[in-house]
Amino acid sequence: MKNNTHVPFLVIGSGIAGMSTALHLSKLGKVILCTKSKLISGSSPLAQGGIAGVINKNDSFESHIQDTMNAGRNTNNKKAVELLVHQAPEEIQFLENLGVRFEKDQHLEGGHSFPRVSNSKDISGKIIIETLAFNILANRNISIMENTELCKIDAQNKSISSRSNNTNNVNRIFAEYIIVATGGYSSLYQDSTSPKENMGDGISLCINAGIATKDLDKVQFHPTVLNKKRENKPQLLLTEAIRGFGAKIIDKNGKEIIDALQPRDIVSKAIYYEEKKQKSKNCVFLDARNIKNFSTKFPFIANILETEFALNAEKNLLPITFGAHYCMGGIKTNIWGETSTPDIYAVGECAHTGVHGNNRLASNSLLEGLVFARQIAKSISNKIKNKNKKYSENRIYKENKNETVYDESEEKYAQYNSEFLETIKNSLSQYLSIEENKIKKLENIQIVQKIFKDLEKNNYKLSYRNKNILTLVQRLAKDAENNV
Numbered sequence: 379m380k381n382n383t384h385v386p387f388l389v390i391g392s393g394i395a396g397m398s399t400a401l402h403l404s405k406l407g408k409v410i411l412c413t414k415s416k417l418i419s420g421s422s423p424l425a426q427g428g429i430a431g432v433i434n435k436n437d438s439f440e441s442h443i444q445d446t447m448n449a450g451r452n453t454n455n456k457k458a459v460e461l462l463v464h465q466a467p468e469e470i471q472f473l474e475n476l477g478v479r480f481e482k483d484q485h486l487e488g489g490h491s492f493p494r495v496s497n498s499k500d501i502s503g504k505i506i507i508e509t510l511a512f513n514i515l516a517n518r519n520i521s522i523m524e525n526t527e528l529c530k531i532d533a534q535n536k537s538i539s540s541r542s543n544n545t546n547n548v549n550r551i552f553a554e555y556i557i558v559a560t561g562g563y564s565s566l567y568q569d570s571t572s573p574k575e576n577m578g579d580g581i582s583l584c585i586n587a588g589i590a591t592k593d594l595d596k597v598q599f600h601p602t603v604l605n606k607k608r609e610n611k612p613q614l615l616l617t618e619a620i621r622g623f624g625a626k627i628i629d630k631n632g633k634e635i636i637d638a639l640q641p642r643d644i645v646s647k648a649i650y651y652e653e654k655k656q657k658s659k660n661c662v663f664l665d666a667r668n669i670k671n672f673s674t675k676f677p678f679i680a681n682i683l684e685t686e687f688a689l690n691a692e693k694n695l696l697p698i699t700f701g702a703h704y705c706m707g708g709i710k711t712n713i714w715g716e717t718s719t720p721d722i723y724a725v726g727e728c729a730h731t732g733v734h735g736n737n738r739l740a741s742n743s744l745l746e747g748l749v750f751a752r753q754i755a756k757s758i759s760n761k762i763k764n765k766n767k768k769y770s771e772n773r774i775y776k777e778n779k780n781e782t783v784y785d786e787s788e789e790k791y792a793q794y795n796s797e798f799l800e801t802i803k804n805s806l807s808q809y810l811s812i813e814e815n816k817i818k819k820l821e822n823i824q825i826v827q828k829i830f831k832d833l834e835k836n837n838y839k840l841s842y843r844n845k846n847i848l849t850l851v852q853r854l855a856k857d858a859e860n861n862v
């Protein structure tokens with residue numbers, strides 16, 4: 379059954395980007411915040427290290443800008459970086475005003491030349507997101523729709539179709555402004571730190587709606603992911619801050635293979651080549667045995683290591699590998715969060731502002747969510763003022779004969795086909811992770827393009843979810859080819 383709802387502001391996704399956008403927009407009018415699973419979901423609550431920002435008088439904006447540009451290999455959008463860095467202190471204050479309590483001392487993390495990461499030990503994301511959720515729940519202008527999955531964007535009529543994961547009912551929501559905040563797609567790789575809901579839904583649905591994307595091949599691999607799988611949970615991330623406290627990255631003979639405080643892409647590459655040399659995934663370790671009181675500094679990580687894996691970081695070496703962690707690519711936006719389609723915005727990890735360049739600096743992405751959420755609210759507020767645009771609940775729906783309507787009959791085929799998902803994960807991990815040799819890279823791209831083409835030929839067997847994933851990875855392979 380299809381119900382129609384009308385609202386001025388529709389935000390899809392309830393990570394840090396979606397929640398902070400909803401809070402800002404609630405000052406302008408009614409907001410619907412819809413999310414695929416629970417209000418607290420996505421990567422945001424899993425963030426360990428914290429949020430970067432210059433708040434110490436011995437630190438400087440220039441230094442944070444330089445570190446961000448260095449990590450991104452100077453391919454960043456400089457305007458976006460300057461905005462991010464200059465806005466950071468206000469965003470940290472914004473969180474504190476909402477109720478977040480940070481530790482007294484900021485952390486040092488890989489790629490930063492000053493300890494500038496505001497943190498709540500190793501559960502920074504959980505503390506921030508619970509505080510945002512508390513404020514969202516208390517806000518009368520925000521209606522929350524949990525278990526509501528975005529399944530189609532109609533750019534022409536500025537509406538979406540969503541599906542209730544409880545009842546399977548399909549709802550159509552019309553909005554004056556649509557904000558996509560659905561996170562990244564790192565969970566499409568074999569080794570990943572991201573929750574399973576991060577499959578890039580918003581990005582593939584934007585592609586289907588004709589909205590521009592950019593650089594989907596730019597995926598960041600985190601170098602210190604515990605090399606042990608967990609049932610129904612993402613792999614355990616061993617935060618950068620552990621290296622900030624002096625942990626080393628060593629091979630099986632105890633030899634340091636790289637300066638552990640180098641940016642992520644460099645450390646991940648070192649691990650990739652060591653694994654290749656040793657023809658094994660079990661040959662690199664994080665040595666944190668020199669860190670006194672590890673469990674006081676990193677209580678969350680210490681507890682999981684001990685209870686799930688019988689490991690004690692003060693005594694045991696921790697087996698690590700690199701895993702897909704963050705997506706630099708996404709829905710193309712300007713620094714106001716505007717996509718190629720008027721009044722449809724994107725924010726957070728699903729968006730590509732160019733702020734991270736080729737490689738994101740640690741702890742810059744929670745910040746990204748906050749900074750660009752505020753930009754979107756400013757942009758919309760200006761539009762409303764300038765055009766004196768009035769919201770009308772009685773908008774006439776323009777029937778579009780060519781429109782591909784979301785087909786409810788596909789619901790019974792809606793499950794992710796596990797064999798299909800394995801093929802995608804294996805292809806991306808084996809052929810499109812870290813490889814610098816251009817000839818090898820091109821060979822790999824051709825291999826995956828053939829695999830994806832074969833999957834496409836079987837299109838009729840694929841559920842709409844699988845088709846969306848295929849749309850995304852095909853665009854990713856194309857971007858990889860263009861960027862070689």
Ligand SMILES: Cc1cc2nc3c(=O)[nH]c(=O)nc-3n(C[C@H](O)[C@H](O)[C@H](O)COP(=O)(O)OP(=O)(O)OC[C@H]3O[C@@H](n4cnc5c(N)ncnc54)[C@H](O)[C@@H]3O)c2cc1C
Pocket residue numbers: 390391392393394395396412413414415416417418419420421422423424425426427428429430502503526527528529559560561562571572573575576577579580615703704725726727728740741742743744745747
């Ligand atoms: C383990 C880990 C540790 C990290 N540590 C840090 C850190 O210390 N500092 C830092 O800056 N960054 C860190 N990051 C990165 C950072 O957490 C993310 O980049 C950031 O939280 C992304 O926020 P977001 O709001 O864009 O997306 P997310 O937080 O991923 O939220 C996406 C939301 O969209 C919803 N959604 C998805 N698809 C649909 C759909 N079809 N319909 C409706 N809703 C949908 C999801 O349910 C979720 O609510 C870490 C990431 C991970 C995985």
